[in-house]
Amino acid sequence: MPIYTNLDELMRERELTIATLAKEVGISPVNLSIIKTGKARAIRFDTLDALCRALCCSPGDIIKYKERKNVIPFFLDYSGTTDLLLKGGAENVKRFFDTIILLQEKLRSEVRITMVTGSAFETAKSKHKMLNELAGNYGLTNLFDGVVAEYCGFIIKKGEAQRLLGLDPRILSKRSEIEELAKKYCGRISADVTSMYNVTFESITRAALSSFAEEAEKIVGSPEIEAIIYYDDYGKECDIKPRLHAKSEAVYMLVKKLKERYSIPFVIVGGDSQDEDLKMYTQNKKRFEKMGLKTIFIAPSNIGEIQKQDKDIITGKWENLDGIVDAIQKLQSRINLRDDGGFEYE
Amino acid sequence: MNKYILMFEYNSKEFMDINKIIIFKQNLERVEKKDNEINMVFYGEAPNEEFATFMSYFNNLIQKEICKAAISIKKNEFILENGINNKSIKLSAKNAKEIKNKQFDNAIKEFYKNQEVIIKVFPTKNWESIILDLIGE
Numbered sequence: 301m302p303i304y305t306n307l308d309e310l311m312r313e314r315e316l317t318i319a320t321l322a323k324e325v326g327i328s329p330v331n332l333s334i335i336k337t338g339k340a341r342a343i344r345f346d347t348l349d350a351l352c353r354a355l356c357c358s359p360g361d362i363i364k365y366k367e368r369k370n371v372i373p374f375f376l377d378y379s380g381t382t383d384l385l386l387k388g389g390a391e392n393v394k395r396f397f398d399t400i401i402l403l404q405e406k407l408r409s410e411v412r413i414t415m416v417t418g419s420a421f422e423t424a425k426s427k428h429k430m431l432n433e434l435a436g437n438y439g440l441t442n443l444f445d446g447v448v449a450e451y452c453g454f455i456i457k458k459g460e461a462q463r464l465l466g467l468d469p470r471i472l473s474k475r476s477e478i479e480e481l482a483k484k485y486c487g488r489i490s491a492d493v494t495s496m497y498n499v500t501f502e503s504i505t506r507a508a509l510s511s512f513a514e515e516a517e518k519i520v521g522s523p524e525i526e527a528i529i530y531y532d533d534y535g536k537e538c539d540i541k542p543r544l545h546a547k548s549e550a551v552y553m554l555v556k557k558l559k560e561r562y563s564i565p566f567v568i569v570g571g572d573s574q575d576e577d578l579k580m581y582t583q584n585k586k587r588f589e590k591m592g593l594k595t596i597f598i599a600p601s602n603i604g605e606i607q608k609q610d611k612d613i614i615t616g617k618w619e620n621l622d623g624i625v626d627a628i629q630k631l632q633s634r635i636n637l638r639d640d641g642g643f644e645y646e
Numbered sequence: 647m648n649k650y651i652l653m654f655e656y657n658s659k660e661f662m663d664i665n666k667i668i669i670f671k672q673n674l675e676r677v678e679k680k681d682n683e684i685n686m687v688f689y690g691e692a693p694n695e696e697f698a699t700f701m702s703y704f705n706n707l708i709q710k711e712i713c714k715a716a717i718s719i720k721k722n723e724f725i726l727e728n729g730i731n732n733k734s735i736k737l738s739a740k741n742a743k744e745i746k747n748k749q750f751d752n753a754i755k756e757f758y759k760n761q762e763v764i765i766k767v768f769p770t771k772n773w774e775s776i777i778l779d780l781i782g783e
Contacts, residue, residue, distance in 0.1 A: 386703060386706035386707060387706065389671075389706065389707055389708065389709040390664050390667040390668050390671065390707040390708070391668060393664055393707065394664050394665075394668070397664070423695045423698075423699060425695075425696075426693070426695050426696040426698070426699035426700070427699055429658060429696065429699075430658060430662050430699055430700060430703045433658050433659050433662035433663075434662045434663070434664060434703075436659075437659070437662065437663040437664065437665070437666075438664055438665075
């Protein structure tokens with residue numbers, strides 16, 4: 301529904317918990333939660349009045365109207381795909397854009413691609429800039445929504461620290477500090493995030509000690525996330541909890557954020573690796589189902605047995621950009637927009 | 647055969663344009679058919695990583711190793727095209743001073759040592775068609 305409540309933000313600003321506000325308003329926490337999460341079908345004027353008093357605001361601050369745009373998040377692993385996207389030259393990129401335009405038109409939705417890249421942060425940012433310019437000049441202003449820079453920090457593992465720390469001169473001044481942390485946590489930390497978001501190494505350390513993923517998201521913060529940092533399999537050797545798979549968690553977090561703002565018919569995950577990228581899909585499929593979302597995996601053609609068991613895996617020949625175009629076209633033929641605005645899958 | 651080095655001020659928005667790149671490729675073919683070799687060098691103030699990524703993307707889109715280096719005016723360096731990996735060479739003090747005034751001749755000649763090159767500094771506007779000037783079209 302395009303009408304929703306802004307209670308989340310108002311409560312956050314005022315540092316109010318559900319229990320406190322419910323008490324002040326004189327309703328049960330359960331009922332307040334129903335209003336807050338947009339599940340209420342109606343709201344009584346006296347409840348609205350009490351909410352306005354408690355929050356010192358007007359009804360318009362609580363109840364908002366936003367036309368909900370259909371957005372299809374498309375997470376595309378980038379390490380090998382960068383080359384794939386460009387391999388066929390400008391003509392093929394044009395074909396790719398045209399395919400996206402057709403999909404958008406058919407589903408009356410906006411495709412938002414988030415590249416998931418293993419590049420260091422500055423390179424990830426540059427890649428995003430180039431793709432954004434390419435798509436923007438072609439009229440697809442929002443196509444490349446962002447980049448998840450998996451390695452936006454520096455992976456500091458035993459024996460690799462020297463080599464990796466040498467990547468960026470800016471980090472050299474912090475070398476001893478980083479090495480100390482590396483010894484302590486044997487994981488990854490992000491120098492770029494510290495400078496970009498003005499946080500200290502200490503806050504990252506604290507975050508690592510508690511729940512790194514959630515804290516990292518707070519640090520990176522805004523809904524238009526450019527970068528996100530997580531521990532992933534590289535954390536195997538550490539004692540840090542939770543041991544999360546970086547890509548999967550990033551995809552999950554971003555979809556949750558997008559869902560707050562847009563209507564999401566389904567999520568596409570694409571990649572060229574059977575291990576890492578498939579994890580992005582399998583680890584999130586059930587979680588997205590709980591959120592009422594279907595997930596589709598666009599896979600290399602040789603994905604094998606898993607594909608036979610799962611009809612939501614669509615394959616294309618992944619050797620070049622034609623494979624991506626091919627898979628998107630297959631996807632397009634399987635999904636239809638219903639008259640009521642919903643989607644059906646064949 | 648003439649070997650031209652075309653200098654352009656870096657502007658990712660202007661050059662990362664599929665339609666313009668396709669026109670440029672066609673024009674490039676016409677210029678090359680008349681026994682010319684074209685290299686491009688971009689100059690500007692972007693970070694090295696951005697130059698490196700830009701060159702890699704641009705070459706891929708053109709499908710030719712047309713851009714082998716960029717000049718960072720900020721850092722006084724040549725950034726070499728090396729995939730998306732960043733490799734750079736410091737300019738000499740004399741050349742660094744010259745490029746501040748957009749005089750690239752000595753820096754470029756140093757880079758393309760032992761090669762006869764003709765250096766042309768072109769404006770960014772209509773970059774996709776301006777190379778036709780080289781063959782008088």
